[in-house]
Amino acid sequence: MARPFLSTQLRTGLQAPMATAVSILPAQQLATLEGAYRKSVARKRSKAALATAAFCAVLVIAAFGAEVNLRTLFTYFGNFVSYFDRILTLDSGARVWTDPAEWFWGWHKWLKMLGETILISYVGTLTGAVLAFSLNFFAAQNTSPGPWVRFTVRRLLEFARTVPGIVFALIFVIAFGLGPMAGVLAIAIHTTGALGKLFAEIVENADMKPVEGIRSTGASWLSCMRFAVLPQVSAGYASYALLRFEINVREASVMGFVGAGGIGQELVVAIRKFYYSDVSAILITIIVTVFIIDISTGWLRGRLFGKETRR
Amino acid sequence: MLVVEGLTCRFGTKAAVDNASFSIAPGSFVGVIGRSGAGKSTLLRMINRLADPTSGRILFEGTDVTALRGKELRQWRARSAMIFQQFNLVGRLDVLTNVLMGRLAQIPSWRSLAQVWPEQDRALALSALDQFDIAQLAAQRADQLSGGQQQRVAIARALVQEPDIILADEPIASLDPRNTKIVMDALLRINKHFGITVLCNLHSLDLARTYCDRLIGMAAGRVVFDGAPAALTDQIARELYDLEANDVMGGAPMPAPDGTTVPALGTAAAA
Amino acid sequence: MSQLPRPDTAELRAKYPGVFDRPASARLAMPTMIAAAFAIFVYGLVDLDFSPTKLISGMSQLGWIAMLMIPPNPGTSFPLYMQALGETLSIALLGTTLAALLALPVSLLAARNIIPSNLIRFPVRRFLDSIRGVDTLIWALVWINVVGLGPFAGVLAIMVSDFGAFGKLFSEAIEAADRKQVEGIRASGGNALHEIRFGLLPQVLPVIAGQVLYFIESNTRSATIIGIVGAGGIGLQLAEQIRVLEWQKVSFLILMILIAVAAIDFISSKLRFAIIGQRAVV
Incomplete structure (x- = not known):
């Protein structure tokens, strides 16, 4: 604290006299400080402005690339609204909720397809998780037997992860024939790629201090793994696998678009053939199912691994 | 004159502050002492109205602060400037903007939201920073400063609020001894030179005795001591702080184990 | 070298029953869950028409497709x-x-x-x-x-x-x-x-x-x-x-x-x- 405080100085132009513990600096000194502040802020601001301008320019180019046409949007936006109006109207002209039996006339078939969808994602997720589990130790830095193995496994996982599941499904439908098997395999491969990377990251991030702690009590290597590493990674593995299951249910719901089984087949037919009320009915069953799966896996994760691992 | 009448704050069934009553004359430097969890923090937060009392009143110069709403409430918050243990600065904003936050209650919202600060407010903020020798850091991000510097920014923010009373909630608990002195000295100077009332939570009894004219001791939410530092005997202090007493009173080192005073294993927790 | 006194097992057992005798539900939870997961998996395979013959013929088909993919070639497009x-x-x-x-x-x-x-x-x-x-x-x-x-x-x-x-x-x-x-x-x-x-x-x-x-x-x-x-x-x-x-x-x-x-x-x-x-x- 270099300078002593000056006497109280009442500032003008403000309300009633008040205790002011700040003495305004002389104008010249203020100007210097103000100048220095403005200068360094201006540098940051101009950088930010430049970045914003560049981003906007890219956006404009993208708008041309994607043939964005605001006029189309405005002209057809009514269609979007009326589309929802139509899918919420029965053939008889009544609102769908006035006659749930008519609205969900196909519930028996749809529930069966929905069950198939969930099974597809379940079998696909489990297969993918097992494959990822067996591959992740080769991909993790601290456990991989060699750099070449690691490199190859990593590239394989990357490939499986980057190519969208539905592209695999398109190809598998040709190789394995139409049906849910192609969907399961597509999901399994995509899941292997996604989970393999996450699992490997968990192994790499495992805290080695507990291992040291257990070892210091005189435990064997196996005990170290069982009691120091496994508790750390197993929760993460299961948590990611459950999360993936959730995602896969969504993914499996569209596998039917390319003939790879599940509820998607029904949906795409309903949309393409303009069976409006069917569209809303199927969408609602899908949304409700995804909700239930979300909530129950969330509950399961919380139950199994405590609150802290939830998301 | 700040008057607290029967102030109580309950969280569930537990009373954080239980029927506290006292009044504070303008210009005094009052320390609130007690062990952690005694309700000191809740008391200060209620005065600034960050926490709402379950019952009781706070009066400032005859105005019932507990009844204020909306703009008047915000004006009161500005008049009772709060200084926090963790500084509570906005880490990603620069230092000057952080200090200007102290003017929010005074200027129209459109100006502050658009960051068009009146010239005199900028001058005030810069001058406040200069008082603490950190005006050259005005353009830095607040989270890039050391703890001591951050607390000085926080005090500058409090000062530009042009407060009648400063509520300091453990202002030095996160600081090293050197910055502790800087911050406490600053509070003392603000108090002595400008007559701004300071109400300061302190964990350390030594500091409280050095700086404060009056001490309010709290235990389990109740005010159990209220008087001059000299009246606080070691006996009372021990009751206030219980097991932590030796810790906060500085002096005496832990008793050397001599076989008779060392409690047997397992009984310490029960003691 | 200090030594904790040997605890009285019976007394501790009475005091903290959960530590010594984990209930059967806790011990069996994990194996049961794994068995259930596996059972659903097998059911899924059956229900979704998985068959070894289909899998093998599909795999050979897939291998054939992979061969045809090499080398990647965009043609004139x-x-x-x-x-x-x-x-x-x-x-x-x-x-x-x-x-x-x-x-x-x-x-x-x-x-x-x-x-x-x-x-x-x-x-x-x-x-x-x-x-x-x-x-x-x-x-x-x-x-x-x-x-x-x-x-x-x-x-x-x-x-x-x-x-x-x-x-x-x-x-x-x-x-x-x-x-x-x-x-x-x-x-x-x-x-x-x-x-x-x-x-x-x-x-x-x-x-x-x-x-x-x-x-x-x-x-x-x-x-x-x-x-x-x-x-x-x-x-x-x-x-x-x-x-x-x-x-x-x-x-x-x-x-x-x-x-x-x-x-x-x-x-x-x-x-x-x-x-x-x-x-x-x-």
């Missing part, structure tokens, strides 16, 4: 494919940006520290969840019905489905923001808008920017597939070539997608670092 790729990237970028702009205000309504009342927050959350529950491809089909075939439908599909995801993520970021900083503003006499503008946004915006960049990256992947249902981009070409069994072109297109995704990945991780790393005044 390379310029067309490049244009389609550009379209895909544009779809991803625009869709994500629009979604973020729409989601930011809505996410405030879904954050507990802004709207404490369940009455507003709960419906907003459920609304966002329902949007998220519908896959991008489904949205693409819906938008094709509205604005016709082409990339614009793709932009809108990505926008809507990301809107749901962003709304949820942003509101979580807002809820995770440091309360102390907001409290500092409130204690100085700031109003609710001040708290959001000065207390929250500076903390939250960099996190949000990071998430948006990450989504642009992952949406490049999504944007490649919405073409399959006719919403523009490289997926349209890909689905087309798979249908006509032009495997060399297929492998070339897949290669293009891989490279594009890797490039976007690289750029966005650089940008993310730049955004999170620096910038004081937001």
Whole structure:
């Protein structure tokens, strides 16, 4: 604290006299400080402005690339609204909720397809998780037997992860024939790629201090793994696998678009053939199912691994 | 004159502050002492109205602060400037903007939201920073400063609020001894030179005795001591702080184990 | 050397029964769960018509296809494919940006520290969840019905489905923001808008920017597939070539997608670092 405080100085132009513990600096000194502040802020601001301008320019180019046409949007936006109006109207002209039996006339078939969808994602997720589990130790830095193995496994996982599941499904439908098997395999491969990377990251991030702690009590290597590493990674593995299951249910719901089984087949037919009320009915069953799966896996994760691992 | 009448704050069934009553004359430097969890923090937060009392009143110069709403409430918050243990600065904003936050209650919202600060407010903020020798850091991000510097920014923010009373909630608990002195000295100077009332939570009894004219001791939410530092005997202090007493009173080192005073294993927790 | 006295086992057993005799339910829980999981798996295989013969013939078919894919060769369609790729990237970028702009205000309504009342927050959350529950491809089909075939439908599909995801993520970021900083503003006499503008946004915006960049990256992947249902981009070409069994072109297109995704990945991780790393005044 270099300078002593000056006497109280009442500032003008403000309300009633008040205790002011700040003495305004002389104008010249203020100007210097103000100048220095403005200068360094201006540098940051101009950088930010430049970045914003560049981003906007890219956006404009993208708008041309994607043939964005605001006029189309405005002209057809009514269609979007009326589309929802139509899918919420029965053939008889009544609102769908006035006659749930008519609205969900196909519930028996749809529930069966929905069950198939969930099974597809379940079998696909489990297969993918097992494959990822067996591959992740080769991909993790601290456990991989060699750099070449690691490199190859990593590239394989990357490939499986980057190519969208539905592209695999398109190809598998040709190789394995139409049906849910192609969907399961597509999901399994995509899941292997996604989970393999996450699992490997968990192994790499495992805290080695507990291992040291257990070892210091005189435990064997196996005990170290069982009691120091496994508790750390197993929760993460299961948590990611459950999360993936959730995602896969969504993914499996569209596998039917390319003939790879599940509820998607029904949906795409309903949309393409303009069976409006069917569209809303199927969408609602899908949304409700995804909700239930979300909530129950969330509950399961919380139950199994405590609150802290939830998301 | 700040008057607290029967102030109580309950969280569930537990009373954080239980029927506290006292009044504070303008210009005094009052320390609130007690062990952690005694309700000191809740008391200060209620005065600034960050926490709402379950019952009781706070009066400032005859105005019932507990009844204020909306703009008047915000004006009161500005008049009772709060200084926090963790500084509570906005880490990603620069230092000057952080200090200007102290003017929010005074200027129209459109100006502050658009960051068009009146010239005199900028001058005030810069001058406040200069008082603490950190005006050259005005353009830095607040989270890039050391703890001591951050607390000085926080005090500058409090000062530009042009407060009648400063509520300091453990202002030095996160600081090293050197910055502790800087911050406490600053509070003392603000108090002595400008007559701004300071109400300061302190964990350390030594500091409280050095700086404060009056001490309010709290235990389990109740005010159990209220008087001059000299009246606080070691006996009372021990009751206030219980097991932590030796810790906060500085002096005496832990008793050397001599076989008779060392409690047997397992009984310490029960003691 | 000190020695704890040998405890009286019987007494401890009486005091802490749970430690010595874990109930059968706790010991059997794990094996039961694994057995159940396996049982469902087997049921699934049967129900979904898995058969070894189908698997083997499919695998050989797949091997044959893989052979036909090499070497990747675009034929004469390379310029067309490049244009389609550009379209895909544009779809991803625009869709994500629009979604973020729409989601930011809505996410405030879904954050507990802004709207404490369940009455507003709960419906907003459920609304966002329902949007998220519908896959991008489904949205693409819906938008094709509205604005016709082409990339614009793709932009809108990505926008809507990301809107749901962003709304949820942003509101979580807002809820995770440091309360102390907001409290500092409130204690100085700031109003609710001040708290959001000065207390929250500076903390939250960099996190949000990071998430948006990450989504642009992952949406490049999504944007490649919405073409399959006719919403523009490289997926349209890909689905087309798979249908006509032009495997060399297929492998070339897949290669293009891989490279594009890797490039976007690289750029966005650089940008993310730049955004999170620096910038004081937001």
